[in-house]
Each structure stands twice: as C-alpha cells, then as structure tokens.
Amino acid sequence: MSGTDGDDAILTIPNVISLIRLLCLPLFLYLLFGLDDRFGAALLLGALGATDWVDGYIARHYDQVSALGKVLDPVADRLLFFVGIGGILLDGSVPAWFAWMVLIREAVVAVTTVVLAALGARRVDVTWYGKAGTFFLMFAFPLFLASNSTVSWAGTAEVLAWATGIPGLVLSYISWAMYAPLGLRALEEGRADRAAAALADDRS
Template identity: 55%
Template sequence: MPSPEPTDADEASFDDGSSEGASSEGASSEGASSEGASSEGVFDNIWTLPNLFTLIRLLCLPLFLYLLFAQDNRAGAAWLLAGLGSTDWVDGYVARRFDQTSEFGKVFDPTVDRLLFIVAVTAIIIDGSIPLWFAIAVLAREVIVGGVIAFATLFLRMERFGVTWLGKVATFMLMGAVPSFLIGTTDVWEAPFFEVLAWLLGIPGLLLSYWTGIAYIPLVRQGIAAGRTSATTSTALVSSAPVPAIEPATETNDHERP
C-alpha cells in the first residue's frame, strides 16, 4: 500500500482577445466531464481476480477458528494464519500487474486484513497462547488507528492514502509474531525456535506499529484537507456550469392571424 503521490497539475491554454473567457469556460466544462467519466463507484468492477483472492483469504478465517478450537490443532491453525499473513501482498500485486485495481478492492483488502488480524489475536487470547499485555497492545493500536481512519473517511471526507513502507514492515513483523506465539506453545519439535522468533519479531514490530500510527497523523490531516478542497471544487464546478436559457413562449393574438 504505497504512500499517496501528488497528482499532476492540469494544463490549460487560452486564446487571446475576446475568446479567452469562452476558452476558459470550455476547459472547465471539459475538465468536469472528464473527471466524472473517470470516476468509479465503490461497487463498480467488483468481480476481479484480486478481489476473489481476498475473498478466499477471508473464507479461511472460519477454518482457522475450527482448527484452533474444535480440533485443538494449534500448529495447524498457526501455519494457516502464517500463510494468510504471508500472502497479503498477492492480491495487490495481481491488481497492479494485470491492471485490475478497483475502488472496491481498495476498501475490501485492508478491511479483510484488519478483520483477520483482530479476530486471530482475539482467538489466541482466548486460547491463552499469547502474552495478554502484548495482545492488548496490538489490538489497541489496530482499533484506534483503524477507527480514526474509518471515521475520517466516512464523516470528514478524507481522501484515502496508502500505508507507508514502515507500516508494511510493522504489519509483516506482527503477522509473523502472532502465529509464532501460537506454535511456540505446541509440542512440535520447532516450537522453541518459534517461541524465540515471536519475541524477536513482536517487540520491534509493536514499537514500529505505534511509531507509524503516530506518523499517520499528518497524513490524516492532509487527507481531510484534500477531501474538503476536492468537495469544494466539485461544488464550484457544478454551480458555475452554464444553464441553457429557456425562451419564454410568445402568445399569439388571434386578431393578427392572416
């Protein structure tokens, strides 16, 4: 999820003399129409390969819970969770590689990622396979950051921005630490290795996640300002659009008919 890049400035050319106003008005109308043509609704273009892959990852969540609680298979649940976390990049790569990005996918993918993470950590807390203080710290960061971004997007018209590179690193480390805590409590031969790996990934990942959460504050403020500016510009374009004049109907005098 790359950080947002600035858009190119619009270019416009004007004629000399009295045609300057007409050219400017035409350019504004053309820009407004092209902007409307390029806009895409959230529920447009849903059925894409990246969105299907994200849906499959989401459907693996009940299987994770089944392995952990119904089968008491901590190792199997841990490996499944590790697989879900390590394939997080696949849908984004496919979307960019095959030009299948969609507005729905931009919302669906991070929502599924956060849901998988929160449910998995909560389930492991119930199972007692992760230090409680660590799990609460992880969940608190996810809920606070996710809640702020959702509120700003829905109610403050914030423009969405991508996750920073450090944010990706923090997420990757935590997604490795959480299943490592789980598999470290099993009786498999590699359990001691994963018990150590969980702390090696967990502590730096947790600190980095809070650091990136603080670093998102200016990005959120910029996104809110950009969203308000975009909404004001769109309103101004609509209000300044020329309205065709309606000529009043002329009444005919019967005495003037031939």
C-alpha cells in the same frame, strides 16, 4: 477475470483472494478451538497473512485494482487481525500485554479511518512503517502459536516470535504516530477537492 473493467471489476483475482481469506477465518477458529491444533492454526494464519501481500502485488502489477477491492482488502486485513490475534489471546498462546497493544492500535486506526471517510477526507495511504510493522506481526503471531504447539522446534519458534514481534510492534506504533498529521492533511485535501468541485459546478 471479471465481467467488467477498471474500478467496476468484481471477480478479480485479488478480490477472490480477499474473499477466501474471510471464508478461512472460521476454519482457523475451528482448528484452534475445535481440534486444539495450534500448529495447524498457525500454518493457516501464516498463509492467510501472506496472501495479503500476494493480492496487493497482483492488483498493482496486473492492473486489477477495483473499487470493491479497495474496500474488501482492508476489511479482510482488519478481520484477520482481530479474529486471529483475538483467538490466540483467548487461547493463551501470546502474552496478553503484547496482543492488547496490537489490538488497541488496530482498533483506533480502524475507527479513525471510518471517521475521516465520513468527514470527507481523501484516502490515507499506508506508510512504509505500517506495511513493515504488519509484515513482521503477521509472522510473529503464528510463531507464538507454534511455540505453544507440540512441534519439536517450539523453543525456536518462541525466539523468532519475539524477534519479529517487537520490531513489528515498534514499527506499527511509529506509523500510528505518523497517522495523525497524515489524517489532518487528508481531511484538508478532501475539503479542498469538494470546494473545487462545487466551484466548477457553479461555473458550468
């Protein structure tokens, strides 16, 4: 699986899956804009979204969590969201207000995460609401795309897109509201950890 163990592992299955997701993003854009194949792009985007849960499961249950994976996985998640949703927005297959509400939330969370890390906060774990919201949204956007394709069940796809998209949007904003107190607590704990480490160094 990898040439090293534990946090230093690089070629783990989850990391390879995350890398494949990144490499497939240009293919998604080519299907959507180059071939004008909305259904093919929808299938690929749905598959890429599903792999996020697959690599997380493998990492946790088969002891393949690595330092690289902790960085690569969220980067792949964010790029998948921005490229996927941005592409569908440009294509006109999703209502602009819906896409922008998701993109703005993702952008704020991404910037906040970087700022907290720069300030020395500990890592903020994703809440259940955030995970559930992402789960629904990763179904909704491919369905919006499919609803604008030539498939015979395009009308059903639109209904399913809204049925998963609205709960996903609500849950993602609930998780966003919870992020502020969690971020402040992570910042306080990070500072406390650094103070304790500095005190231990002084005593040694």
